Amino acid sequence: MDITSxxxxxxxxxxxxxxxxxxxxxxxRIFLALSRGSGLLLLVIMAAIAVFLTxxxxxxxxxxxxxxxxxxxxxANATPPVFGIAVLAFGTIVSSLIAMLIxxxxxxxxxxxxxxxAPRRLAxxxxxxIDLLAAVPSIVYGLWGALFLVPHLGGxxxxxxxxxxxxxxxxxxxxxxxxxxxxxxxxxIMILPIVTSVSREVFLQAPKMHEEAALALGATxxxxxxxxxxxxxxxxxxxxxxLGLGRALGETMAVxxxxxxxxxxxxxxxxxxxxxxxxxxASSFKESGEIGKxxxxxxxxxxxxxxxxxxxxARMIIARRKEYSE
Amino acid sequence: MKLQRKNRLRAVALGAIAVSGALxxxxxxxxxxxxxxxxxxxxxxxxxxxxxxxxxxxLASGSSAQKNAMDLWVKNFTAACKDIQINYKPTGSGAGIxxxxxxxxxxxxxxxxxxxxxxxxxxxxxxxxxxxNLPLLGGPIAIGYKVPGVDNLVLDAxxxxxxxxxxxxxxxxEAIKKLNPDAKLPDLKIQAxxxxxxxxxxxxxxxxxxxxxDKSWPYEAGKAWKAKGGQAADGSAGVSSQVxxxxxxxxxxxxxxxxxxSIKTVKLxxxxxxxxxxxxxxxxxxxxxxxxxxxxxxxALKLNYTTKAEGAYPITLVTYEIVGDKGNKAETxxxxxxxxxxxxxxxxxxxxxxxxxxxLPAEIATKVRETVASLS
Numbered sequence: 156m157d158i159t160s161x162x163x164x165x166x167x168x169x170x171x172x173x174x175x176x177x178x179x180x181x182x183x184r185i186f187l188a189l190s191r192g193s194g195l196l197l198l199v200i201m202a203a204i205a206v207f208l209t210x211x212x213x214x215x216x217x218x219x220x221x222x223x224x225x226x227x228x229x230x231a232n233a234t235p236p237v238f239g240i241a242v243l244a245f246g247t248i249v250s251s252l253i254a255m256l257i258x259x260x261x262x263x264x265x266x267x268x269x270x271x272x273a274p275r276r277l278a279x280x281x282x283x284x285i286d287l288l289a290a291v292p293s294i295v296y297g298l299w300g301a302l303f304l305v306p307h308l309g310g311x312x313x314x315x316x317x318x319x320x321x322x323x324x325x326x327x328x329x330x331x332x333x334x335x336x337x338x339x340x341x342x343x344i345m346i347l348p349i350v351t352s353v354s355r356e357v358f359l360q361a362p363k364m365h366e367e368a369a370l371a372l373g374a375t376x377x378x379x380x381x382x383x384x385x386x387x388x389x390x391x392x393x394x395x396x397x398l399g400l401g402r403a404l405g406e407t408m409a410v411x412x413x414x415x416x417x418x419x420x421x422x423x424x425x426x427x428x429x430x431x432x433x434x435x436x437a438s439s440f441k442e443s444g445e446i447g448k449x450x451x452x453x454x455x456x457x458x459x460x461x462x463x464x465x466x467x468x469a470r471m472i473i474a475r476r477k478e479y480s481e
Numbered sequence: 482m483k484l485q486r487k488n489r490l491r492a493v494a495l496g497a498i499a500v501s502g503a504l505x506x507x508x509x510x511x512x513x514x515x516x517x518x519x520x521x522x523x524x525x526x527x528x529x530x531x532x533x534x535x536x537x538x539x540l541a542s543g544s545s546a547q548k549n550a551m552d553l554w555v556k557n558f559t560a561a562c563k564d565i566q567i568n569y570k571p572t573g574s575g576a577g578i579x580x581x582x583x584x585x586x587x588x589x590x591x592x593x594x595x596x597x598x599x600x601x602x603x604x605x606x607x608x609x610x611x612x613x614n615l616p617l618l619g620g621p622i623a624i625g626y627k628v629p630g631v632d633n634l635v636l637d638a639x640x641x642x643x644x645x646x647x648x649x650x651x652x653x654x655e656a657i658k659k660l661n662p663d664a665k666l667p668d669l670k671i672q673a674x675x676x677x678x679x680x681x682x683x684x685x686x687x688x689x690x691x692x693x694x695d696k697s698w699p700y701e702a703g704k705a706w707k708a709k710g711g712q713a714a715d716g717s718a719g720v721s722s723q724v725x726x727x728x729x730x731x732x733x734x735x736x737x738x739x740x741x742x743s744i745k746t747v748k749l750x751x752x753x754x755x756x757x758x759x760x761x762x763x764x765x766x767x768x769x770x771x772x773x774x775x776x777x778x779x780x781a782l783k784l785n786y787t788t789k790a791e792g793a794y795p796i797t798l799v800t801y802e803i804v805g806d807k808g809n810k811a812e813t814x815x816x817x818x819x820x821x822x823x824x825x826x827x828x829x830x831x832x833x834x835x836x837x838x839x840x841l842p843a844e845i846a847t848k849v850r851e852t853v854a855s856l857s
Contacts, residue, residue, distance in 0.1 A: 230705050232575060232679060234596065306726070329670055331727050333712060415712040416677040427712045438715050441545075442573040442679035442704060 208456040215449035223453070227418050229435065231450035232443055238450050240457055242418045246335055246429035247458065250410070251403040253339025253424070254346055259396050261343070262350035269351075270358040271380060282355065289348035297412025300341045301333075305413060308332035308340075312425050326423040333415035336424040338431075341409055346399035353398065357391030358384055390473045397469035404462055407433035432458040531557075531823045535815030536564035543569075543577020543590030544800050546681055546735060549836055550618055551590070554824045557832070565816045574681050574800075575704075581803055582606055587813040588821070589803040592681020593704070594774075594781035607805025610857075613779040614801040615849050617824055619839040621764035622686055622796045625724045625744035626731040628652055629667060635660045637750040638693035644731060645673050645690070646698065647710030652729060660750060674720045674732035677713035679704040685798040686733045692786035693795065735798070736761070737837030749796065752789040763794035764839035771799070771845070778806040778852050782845070797839065807857050818856055825849040 216223055218236050226239025265285060269278045309332055316327035365383040374382065411434040415427035436451045443451060548571040555567045572580070574591040578599060581589035584606045594614040595603065603612030624641065626634060631652075636644075640656045643649040649656055653666040676683045687702040700707040714720045714732075721738040724730040731747075736759055739746050748756035757763050770788045775781035786795050802824075804817060823829045830840035841849070 230703070230707075233703055233705065234598070330672060330712060331723070411715060415674075415714065417709070417711075417713055419709055438678045442575040444575045444579055447575065447679075 205456075205459070208452055208459060211449045212453035212456045215446055215453045218446050219450070227420065229418055229430075229439065229450075231439070232447040236446050236450060238454075240432070240454050242420055243430050243432045243435050243454060244457065244461070245420050246414075247404055247431040247433075247461070249424070249429070250335045250338040250342060250431060251400055253336060254342035254403045255396060255400055257340060257343035258346050258350055258399060259392075262347055262395070262399075263354055263392060265347075265351045266354035266358055267380060267384070270355050271376065271384065282352070285348050285351050287348075288344070289352075292408075293345065293406060294408045294412065296341060296345055297409040300337065300409060300413040304341060305332050305337060308337055312336075315425065323422050324424050327425040328423075330427050331415070332425070333413055333427045334423075334425050335414070335429045338410055338414055338429075339424075341413060342403040342406055345406060345409065346402050349402060350392075350395045350399040353395035354388065354392050357388040357395070361387045393469060393472055397466060400465055401462055404458065404465065405433050406431075407437045410434040411437045432461075531561040532819050533562035533564065534819045535813070535817075537566070537812065537816065539565060539567045539813055539816050539820065540586045541567065541569045541577075541588050541590065541802075542572045542580050542586050543803075544574045544592045544681060545571040546592055546620070546798065547571070547590045547618055547800050549737065550833055550838055553832060553836070554820075554829060557829075558820055558823050562819070565820070567816075567820060575679070578803065581612070587804070587810065587817050590800060591803055592798060592800045593684055594779075594801060595803060603805065607808040610805045610807030610809075612803050613777070613806045613852070614775060614781040614803055615821065615825075615852060616780055616782050616799045616841060616845060617802050617821070617849060618833065619764055619768045619797055619799045619841060620837060621736045621759040621761065621794050621839060622682055622689075622733050622798055623736045623739040623744075623759040624731065624733050624747035624749075624796070625721060625739045625742075626747060627724050627728060627744065628669065629728060631661075631664050631666060632745060633661075633664065633748070634745070635748045635750050635756045638690065639697050641747075642690045642694035642697035644671055645675065645711060646700075646708045647673065648697065669729040672727050672730045673711040674723050674727075674730055675706040675708070675711055675713055676717075676720060677706075677715050680717075681800065682717060682734060682798060686796060688784075689786045689796045733796070735837060736764075740837055749794060751793070751795060753791045753793070755791075757792055757794045759794050759796070761834050761837060761839045763792050764797045765842055766790060767793040767795045767797050768799060768839060768845070769793075769842035773845075773848070778855065780845070780848060780852060804856060806852075806855075809856060814856065818853055821853045821856075822850060825853055 215231065215236070215238075219238060220235040221228060221237040221239050223239055225241050226237060227242055229238045229243075230236060231238045265281075269282050269285075273281060309329070312327040312332055313329075315325045319325035320327070361384040365387070366379050369379045369383050410431050414429065414431070414434055416430040416434060416438065417428040418430065419428050421428050432454050436455060439447065439451055548569075551569045551571070555569060559565060559567060569590070571590075574589075574593060577586070577589040578591055578595065580586045582599065582602050582605075591614075595612050600611050604610070606612075624636070628634065636657070637660060640649060640660065643656065650671055652669045652671055658666060681704065683706055684702060684704045687698070687700065687707070690698040691700070691702045698708075706713065712723070714723045717734040717738050720732040721734045721742050721744060724732045724744055725742045736746070738744070739759075746759045748758050750756045767788055767790070768782070768784065770785040770790060770793060771782040772785070773780055774783035781801070782799050784795070784797060784799065788795050802821060804821070809817065825841075825846055827846070830846060833840050840846075
């Protein structure tokens, strides 16, 4: 039932016709107007945000003495203002990628466990607990990260330094572990619930007939998952990951509380330093003058565009993989 | 059965509300108590110095470094002058100046004096006059550290600059050993913390480094930290809590944060006969060496960071109240004058000492009072 409705929503051409002919009764017409209005309102709001960001950003950029894309500095309140987003873009992307690398496999594992392995008595509370993680305010994650995670990661980082230090990106020089990698771990925990719950829903909707057919052919449970559940759920998992990535890219308070921000791009992910767009906006906003605020808005615009690109890319990937889900 | 459960839930909810309510109330209560305790003496002492003129609401905003002092001053002042309400928002110096320049506030608190272009802009707000800086509050910036086994650490401007520029990386470095021949310095990495947000404290600290250790500090002074390396944390509370929990850490913050977290502070070798400790008194002595750099009624101070006077602690922060010299709004002017007169008075200044701030030296305070009296 769910699958059929999903596929019809995916290919709107024929029902579109039906809808216009059916929209004769007053209730339908009112509902059509309401939903069309809400859709348009959303577009208007997004456009208004974009216009606001662009106008304020242009003001800051016209005063900027540095290069907006390559300067490793944020001095927007100085005279003359000098600022660039290179470090912020690097930190935002790298920390989110680390979070994705950690969270997505774990989330898929948890989702599969809940949907196909766990006994019902365990699955329901487990799913509930995972969903509950999403309700914890991000500042609480920040405090937990700063007061618990950071002091306890030193050992892991020393170990990584011993075995992976030769790569250069896992070098660790005994500092407080307030690095991009720590942020990645923290963000991974924060995006786990959204990725897990969406993946779980998708896995549960894998056609029962496929699964039973595979079982009838003598497949083990893992083979069933590999052949029937995962291919069906792939596009759903990708969309879930993109939702998670969106959250990771924009996370502010947890990052601002844990990270030791600096405007350097270090080779090592374990050394303190770096910064993200949202964190920089939160920590620089208080003491900012007029140009400083506009400069932060300019960096916010870049984050806006970045998120747009990520979502666009996700749509393209999902569109290309559509055949698996049908 | 269902009903019963519902009732139990309701009882639990009521209980939760009662408990949290009680918590909130006690939180407020204890706040008031601590504030009241320190104010009690202040307000009775101050009453003689307060003259109430004008009435209504006074809006002000700016430096968060002034927050604690402002709270106390406002409490004392409004206790005597019931007709005046003062609302000081500690939004940060930058925001404070901006709101003042937009004409939203009667005065602004700022950790650094107005820039020339801000003075130009202020002429639009205060008709016929311009914005001036009145120094009203000083304080030592303490250098807090946590080194196991070291209780007494002496540093000078040069080693400080090298430490914060990551040129000295270990606590048992020769340069530190030379200043502390008796201390058992461990072979421990130095973790220098600086502010991640823009801050008047950073501004004043780097001004000191620039002035006193020119060769070892190649960066310009400013509110944003410019040196590479080291670690960063948000706000004075952030850096001080990092120092408290990290072995080998060193950082700079207002003295009150060191006292509140019982963090040891560095004694400074200024060239005087004995190393100087960061205390309110010692900061006042250094501020006494300051020269007035402003012209006319502007009393912006130029601190003497390289002072060698006995017992003068040169890493100090002076924060200003910014008002118009002429053309202030008629409806708030009397209230502004009486409030500023109170905080510049001997009583207004003397209540600061217990809070880790440094009272202004008498000479400067007198000038401020004269200037306040002439505001129009």
